[in-house]
Amino acid sequence: MIRDVLKYLSIFIILVLSQGLILNNIELGGYINPFLYVLFILMLPFETNDNLVLILAFLMGLSIDIFTSTLGIHISASVFMAFARKYLLLLIRPRGGYDSGTLPNIQYMGLSWYMTYSIILVVLHHFFLFYIESFKLSQFFSTFARVIMSSIFTLILIFIVQLFNYNPNNRK
Amino acid sequence: MRNLVKFLTKNSFIFLFLILQFIAFWMLVLNNNYQNSTVFNSSNFFVGNMYASIQNINEYFHLKEINKELSEQNAKLQSANISSFVKVYGSTYQIRDTSYHQSYNYTAAKVVNTSTNKRQNYITLDKGSLNGIKAEMGVISAQGVVGIVKNVSTNFSSVMSILHDKYKLSAKIKKSGYYGSLVWEGNNYREAQLKDIPNHVKLTVGDTVVTTGFSTIFPENILIGTIKEFNLPEGDNFYNITVTFSIDFKNLSHVFVVRSLLKEEKLKLETVSQQEMVE
Numbered sequence: 412m413i414r415d416v417l418k419y420l421s422i423f424i425i426l427v428l429s430q431g432l433i434l435n436n437i438e439l440g441g442y443i444n445p446f447l448y449v450l451f452i453l454m455l456p457f458e459t460n461d462n463l464v465l466i467l468a469f470l471m472g473l474s475i476d477i478f479t480s481t482l483g484i485h486i487s488a489s490v491f492m493a494f495a496r497k498y499l500l501l502l503i504r505p506r507g508g509y510d511s512g513t514l515p516n517i518q519y520m521g522l523s524w525y526m527t528y529s530i531i532l533v534v535l536h537h538f539f540l541f542y543i544e545s546f547k548l549s550q551f552f553s554t555f556a557r558v559i560m561s562s563i564f565t566l567i568l569i570f571i572v573q574l575f576n577y578n579p580n581n582r583k
Numbered sequence: 584m585r586n587l588v589k590f591l592t593k594n595s596f597i598f599l600f601l602i603l604q605f606i607a608f609w610m611l612v613l614n615n616n617y618q619n620s621t622v623f624n625s626s627n628f629f630v631g632n633m634y635a636s637i638q639n640i641n642e643y644f645h646l647k648e649i650n651k652e653l654s655e656q657n658a659k660l661q662s663a664n665i666s667s668f669v670k671v672y673g674s675t676y677q678i679r680d681t682s683y684h685q686s687y688n689y690t691a692a693k694v695v696n697t698s699t700n701k702r703q704n705y706i707t708l709d710k711g712s713l714n715g716i717k718a719e720m721g722v723i724s725a726q727g728v729v730g731i732v733k734n735v736s737t738n739f740s741s742v743m744s745i746l747h748d749k750y751k752l753s754a755k756i757k758k759s760g761y762y763g764s765l766v767w768e769g770n771n772y773r774e775a776q777l778k779d780i781p782n783h784v785k786l787t788v789g790d791t792v793v794t795t796g797f798s799t800i801f802p803e804n805i806l807i808g809t810i811k812e813f814n815l816p817e818g819d820n821f822y823n824i825t826v827t828f829s830i831d832f833k834n835l836s837h838v839f840v841v842r843s844l845l846k847e848e849k850l851k852l853e854t855v856s857q858q859e860m861v862e
Contacts, residue, residue: 431630432633432637435698438699438700444700461596462595462596462599465596465599465600465603466599466603468603469603469606469607472607476610477630478630479698479701480705480741481701481703482610482611482613483607483608483609483610483611483612484607484611486603486606486607486610487604487607487608487611490600490603490604490607491604493600494596494600497596543611544701544702544703545702545748545769550769553769553770
């Protein structure tokens with residue numbers, strides 16, 4: 412238990428720092444800005460208390476917002492993502508439910524399940540984030556392009572991070 | 584009462600979600616309206632210091648450009664120096680201090696964090712209230728206008744750059760003197776739109792756009808950029824003008840914070856005349 416808490420705490424800190432100090436400086440063509448920090452919400456275990464997921468998402472968003480001085484925007488988007496996560500997990504539950512001791516990653520759940528899971532949540536998060544940020548319908552299409560491009564970039568980064576943990580011999 | 588508690592605990596997930604969203608939006612609105620919430624932005628002590636040390640490392644990679652910039656600026660200052668003017672027209676040139684009244688002074692500051700990819704971009708500087716910086720002061724660099732100081736902490740200040748979709752800068756065309764307002768529409772960090780220039784003004788591509796000095800935040804005739812293209816929409820009285828910034832926000836490093844010495848006097852006079860009008 413305490414090991415898990417320490418593990419997720421260190422992942423939290425690493426993701427906040429890498430987002431705040433490195434990834435926020437990356438931008439391609441003025442459109443593409445990856446938000447890898449959402450990986451934290453994606454990787455929380457299935458058994459995590461739903462309310463705890465919301466609160467962790469809130470803290471994650473707050474930490475990112477403090478770095479970018481955009482108070483509220485990232486909080487709102489990540490809380491929304493945590494909210495959607497609960498219902499998405501119910502919706503795409505494999506037959507027989509989730510085995511205890513498994514985690515939402517490619518290793519345990521397989522590529523296609525993970526693709527559905529991560530693509531839906533990341534796109535929802537980015538959609539929410541960019542529309543709150545621009546807050547104008549007049550820029551609907553340019554914002555939409557930002558959503559799509561950034562989501563693709565974030566997803567690529569998420570999959571790359573997953574590959575570091577992937578071990579084909581260890582498959583359950 | 585018991586039923587209420589039961590209802591709340593049963594739907595605690597949805598209520599918690601709504602509460603957290605409410606807090607987020609409340610923060611969002613609060614942060615936009617009040618300029619004083621310095622606690623939770625990048626001018627706070629912890630993040631500000633972290634950015635400062637990262638910037639310290641980054642600076643080494645930019646030394647070449649900074650040196651070039653500084654020497655260009657030195658050359659410019661040298662040529663503007665009184666000593667390089669003397670005796671061209673004989674001995675009539677004289678400096679009399681009493682006829683010149685200093686109206687602006689400048690504090691040099693270093694950029695420790697900047698962004699160009701958002702709709703609302705902010706820049707963090709390494710000087711704060713200890714160095715006499717206050718909110719609403721202008722920020723310029725050797726290449727042109729940068730933005731306005733929004734929040735100040737003891738050692739850092741956070742600057743709202745012109746790359747901010749809610750910021751309007753009063754600007755004029757240097758050649759003809761007609762003025763309008765410059766807004767950034769959030770697409771390209773090199774370009775902004777100049778509005779409210781009437782259709783009878785003669786424009787050419789490459790015209791210089793400078794500040795007006797109306798607001799006393801910026802001195803007059805500080806460079807903003809040049810006209811890249813313009814067109815006149817059918818049936819409209821005002822031009823659509825695209826201005827290319829003279830400043831590149833991606834490699835901003837040394838800036839000056841402008842302090843207007845006459846601002847209070849001007850504002851006082853203006854409020855007095857407005858009050859008289861009301862009466």
